Amino acid sequence: MKIEPLAKTLSLWGFLLLLVVTLTSCGFRNSPEGITITLSGWQSNPNEKQLLEQVLRQFEIQHPHIKVKHETINDQYMDVIKTRLIGDAAPDVFYLDAFEAPLLMKYGVLEPLNSYVNAQFDLADFEPTLLKAFQLEERTYGLPKDFSTLALFYNKKAFQEAGIEQAPQTWDELRDDSKKLTVDKNRDGRKEQYGFGLAPELSRQYFMMTAFGGRLIDRQENAAFFTSGSLKGLQLVIEQYRKDQSSAQPSDVGASTGSEMFGQGKAAMVLEGTWAIPYLQETFPKLEFATAEVPTVNGKKGTMAYTVAYVMNKKAKHKEAAWQLIAYWAKEGLALPTRKSVLAELGFVNNPLYAPFAKGADYATIWQSGETLPTILTHFNNQFISALIGEQSLRNALRKAQRSANEEIQSAR
Amino acid sequence: MRVVWKKQGVREAIAGYSFMAPTIIVMGTFVVLPITYALFLAFNKVRILGELSYRFIGFKNFIRMASDERVLIALKNTAEYVTIVVPIQTILALLLALILNSKIKGKNIFRIVFFLPTVTSSAVLTLIFMWIYNSNGLLNNFLAFLGLPTYNWLGDPAVALKSIMLMNIWSTAPFYMVIYLAALQDIPESLYEAATIDGANPFDQFVSITLPLLKPVTFFIVVMGIIGTFQLFDQSYIFSAGSGGPNNSTLTVVLLIYQYAFKSLDMGYAAALALMLAGVIMIVTLVQRYFFKEEN
Numbered sequence: 001m002k003i004e005p006l007a008k009t010l011s012l013w014g015f016l017l018l019l020v021v022t023l024t025s026c027g028f029r030n031s032p033e034g035i036t037i038t039l040s041g042w043q044s045n046p047n048e049k050q051l052l053e054q055v056l057r058q059f060e061i062q063h064p065h066i067k068v069k070h071e072t073i074n075d076q077y078m079d080v081i082k083t084r085l086i087g088d089a090a091p092d093v094f095y096l097d098a099f100e101a102p103l104l105m106k107y108g109v110l111e112p113l114n115s116y117v118n119a120q121f122d123l124a125d126f127e128p129t130l131l132k133a134f135q136l137e138e139r140t141y142g143l144p145k146d147f148s149t150l151a152l153f154y155n156k157k158a159f160q161e162a163g164i165e166q167a168p169q170t171w172d173e174l175r176d177d178s179k180k181l182t183v184d185k186n187r188d189g190r191k192e193q194y195g196f197g198l199a200p201e202l203s204r205q206y207f208m209m210t211a212f213g214g215r216l217i218d219r220q221e222n223a224a225f226f227t228s229g230s231l232k233g234l235q236l237v238i239e240q241y242r243k244d245q246s247s248a249q250p251s252d253v254g255a256s257t258g259s260e261m262f263g264q265g266k267a268a269m270v271l272e273g274t275w276a277i278p279y280l281q282e283t284f285p286k287l288e289f290a291t292a293e294v295p296t297v298n299g300k301k302g303t304m305a306y307t308v309a310y311v312m313n314k315k316a317k318h319k320e321a322a323w324q325l326i327a328y329w330a331k332e333g334l335a336l337p338t339r340k341s342v343l344a345e346l347g348f349v350n351n352p353l354y355a356p357f358a359k360g361a362d363y364a365t366i367w368q369s370g371e372t373l374p375t376i377l378t379h380f381n382n383q384f385i386s387a388l389i390g391e392q393s394l395r396n397a398l399r400k401a402q403r404s405a406n407e408e409i410q411s412a413r
Numbered sequence: 414m415r416v417v418w419k420k421q422g423v424r425e426a427i428a429g430y431s432f433m434a435p436t437i438i439v440m441g442t443f444v445v446l447p448i449t450y451a452l453f454l455a456f457n458k459v460r461i462l463g464e465l466s467y468r469f470i471g472f473k474n475f476i477r478m479a480s481d482e483r484v485l486i487a488l489k490n491t492a493e494y495v496t497i498v499v500p501i502q503t504i505l506a507l508l509l510a511l512i513l514n515s516k517i518k519g520k521n522i523f524r525i526v527f528f529l530p531t532v533t534s535s536a537v538l539t540l541i542f543m544w545i546y547n548s549n550g551l552l553n554n555f556l557a558f559l560g561l562p563t564y565n566w567l568g569d570p571a572v573a574l575k576s577i578m579l580m581n582i583w584s585t586a587p588f589y590m591v592i593y594l595a596a597l598q599d600i601p602e603s604l605y606e607a608a609t610i611d612g613a614n615p616f617d618q619f620v621s622i623t624l625p626l627l628k629p630v631t632f633f634i635v636v637m638g639i640i641g642t643f644q645l646f647d648q649s650y651i652f653s654a655g656s657g658g659p660n661n662s663t664l665t666v667v668l669l670i671y672q673y674a675f676k677s678l679d680m681g682y683a684a685a686l687a688l689m690l691a692g693v694i695m696i697v698t699l700v701q702r703y704f705f706k707e708e709n
Contacts, residue, residue: 009547076655085680086461107463213518251568254549375677386660404482406657409475412679 035318037325040081041095043072046367048278065322085109085313086264092316092351095324096142098133098307099203102371103134105371111312112139116323127361129297130307133368141332141388142309149205149360150303152295156288158193158268167292171236174269174295181268190237196240196247197258197267200388202380204271207304207365208233221370226398233297238387238394263287273306274357293356305364331344372409432705450590454684474685484686486661487669490574491643494665498578499638500538505586510593528591530584539651542565542580567652570662570671577648577663585641588632596630597623632705643694645670
C-alpha cells in the first residue's frame with residue numbers, strides 16, 4: 001500500500017523528465033537543407049550593427065543554404081572568446097584583433113586558411129603588413145577585414161578662436177598650439193578646454209617610441225622598451241602633461257574616451273581612429289571638426305595601425321560554409337578596406353575626412369608584437385600612468401615596467 | 414526485534430538520503446568537485462587553451478608567489494582595505510541598529526531607506542557610484558560648493574581604493590545592521606530597568622549591558638566582514654575595467670587571480686593563489702576566534 005503511490009509519483013516525474021529532455025533536444029538541430037554558422041564580434045556603434053546586418057542578409061541571399069547567426073560580445077571580448085574556446089563553445093567565425101592574434105595562432109585553435117584559398121582569390125591584393133599580422137610560419141589564419149590608423153582630429157572653431165590657421169605639422173607645433181588652445185574662461189581654476197586629449201596607453205603611444213628608435217621586444221620576445229629612444233619619445237608626452245599642463249586624460253575631465261572628450265569640447269585636439277568619425281557625427285552633430293595626418297615626431301612621420309580579421313574556429317563544424325563567409329567579408333569592410341584595389345576604388349584617398357587615415361597606412365606601425373605583448377601592455381600602462389601623474393620619474397617607471405613584465409614572462413614560460 | 418529495528422533504521426536512512434540527494438549532487442558537482450580540482454591544479458602547470466595538458470611541478474607555483482611583486486601589492490591593498498572597512502562597517506551597523514531600536518518616529522521609513530543599498534546588486538551600485546565619482550559629477554560639485562578640495566576619485570591611485578571603500582561601507586553596513594537589530598531586540602527590557610533603578614545613565618547602560626551581550630553577534634559580523642572584504646572583486650573590477658589600476662592601486666587578490674586565470678590563462682598559478690587566499694582567511698578567522706574566546 002505504501003509503495004504504490006511512491007511508484008506512481010516516481011514514474012510521473014520520470015515521464016515528465018523524459019518529455020522535457022526530448023523536447024529540448026528536438027529544437028536545435030540543423031535541418032539538411034540549411035547550415036547555420038555562428039559569427040561573433042564586438043560593436044563600435046549601433047550604426048555598424050545595421051551595416052553588418054545588411055551585409056549578412058546579402059550574403060544569405062547569395063548563399064541560400066547558409067544561415068548566419070550573429071552575436072555581439074561587447075564586454076571583455078577576448079576573455080569571453082578565450083573562455084569559449086576552452087569550453088569548445090566558441091563561434092565558427094569571429095573577429096580577432098591583430099594584437100591578440102599571436103597567442104591564439106600559437107595555441108592552434110584557429111583553422112589555417114591556406115587550403116581554402118584558391119587561384120581566384122588574390123591574396124596579394126591585401127596590404128602586406130596587415131596580412132602578415134595574421135600569418136604564422138607560412139600559414140594564414142585570418143583575412144584582415146579592415147584597418148584603422150590614428151589621425152589628428154581638431155576642433156575648427158577652437159582653432160579659429162585661438163587664431164591658429166592650420167593643423168600642426170610637427171610635434172613641436174602641436175605643443176605650441178596646445179598651449180594656445182588651453183583656456184580657463186571663467187578663471188575658476190578648472191580649465192574648460194585642454195589643447196590636447198591624451199590616451200596614456202602603450203597601444204596609442206608606441207609610435208612616439210619608434211620615432212626615436214625605441215622598440216618593444218627583443219628576439220626572445222622579452223620586453224625591451226627601456227631604451228633612451230623610448231625615453232625621449234615618451235618624455236615629450238609627459239612634459240606636455242606635467243610642465244605645459246596643456247593635455248588631459250579623459251578621466252581628468254570626466255569623459256571615458258578620447259573621442260568623447262573631443263566631442264564635448266573639453267579637448268581641442270585628439271589622436272583617434274576612423275571609428276571616431278561616425279561616433280562624432282552621430283553623437284555630437286554640431287561639432288565642426290577636421291582631420292589631419294599625425295604631426296611628425298623627430299622629423300619622422302608615424303602613426304599606429306590597428307587591424308581586425310575574421311578567423312575560423314578550428315573546431316567549427318561547417319568549415320566550408322564558414323570560409324564562404326570569410327571570403328565574402330574580405331570584399332566588404334566597415335572602416336578602411338584592406339585590399340589595395342578596393343581602397344583606391346572607393347576613393348578614400350580623396351575624401352577629406354578619411355584621407356589622412358589612408359595616407360597613414362604607408363608609414364604606420366602595426367599594433368602587434370608577438371604573444372607577450374598583452375603582458376607587456378598591462379605592466380607598461382600601470383607604470384606609465386604613475387609617471388604621468390608625477391608619482392615617479394619616467395625613467396623609473398619604464399625600468400620597473402620592463403623588469404616586472406619580464407619577470408612575469410619568464411615565470412609563465 | 415533487532416531485525417525490525419535495523420530495517421526501519423535503514424529505511425529511514427534511505428528516505429533521508431534520497432531527500433538530501435539533489436542537494437548533495439548539486440553541491441558535490443558545483444562546490445566540492447571544483448575545489449578538489451583546484452587543489453590538483455595548484456600543483457601543476459596547466460595549459461588549457463588548445464590541447465589540455467598538465468605538468469606536475471610540485472610547489473613551484475607557491476615559490477613563484479613569494480617573488481611576484483603584484484601578489485604583494487594585491488595583499489597589501491586587500492589588507493589595507495580590510496583593516497579600514499571592517500571596523501567602520503561594524504560600528505556603522507551598530508549605530509544604525511541602535512537608531513532603529515530606539516523609540517523615534519518614522520522608524521519604518523528609516524528601516525526601508527537603510528536597507529535599500531543591500532538589496533541593490535553590487536554591479537548596479539558600482540555603476541551609480543562611478544557616475545557620482547566622475548570628475549564633473551555629484552560628489553566633486555558638492556565638495557566644490559562647500560569650498561573643499563576636489564579629487565579625481567576614479568583616476569588618482571592614492572584615492573581610488575578609498576572610493577571603493579566608501580562605496581562598500583555604504584552598501585554592506587545595512588546588512589549587518591539587520592543582524593544587530595535582531596540581537597538588540599533580544600536583550601530583555603528588565604535588565605535596562607534594573608540598571609536605571611540602580612542609577613546608571615544611558616551611556617553606562619550601553620557599555621555595561623548592551624555591548625557585552627552583543628559580543629557573539631559582533632564576533633559573527635566581524636568574521637563575516639573580514640571574509641567578505643578579503644574577497645573583494647566585482648567593485649574593483651568595474652572600477653578599473655579589469656586592470657587593477659591606476660598603477661595597481663585597486664588590485665585585490667581575487668582580481669589578481671582573475672587576471673592570471675582568464676587573461677593570462679595560467680590556471681595552475683591562479684589556483685595556487687586561490688589556495689593561498691583561502692589559507693590566509695582561515696588563519697585570520699582562527700586568530701579572531703582565539704581572541705574572542707579568551708575574553709569570554
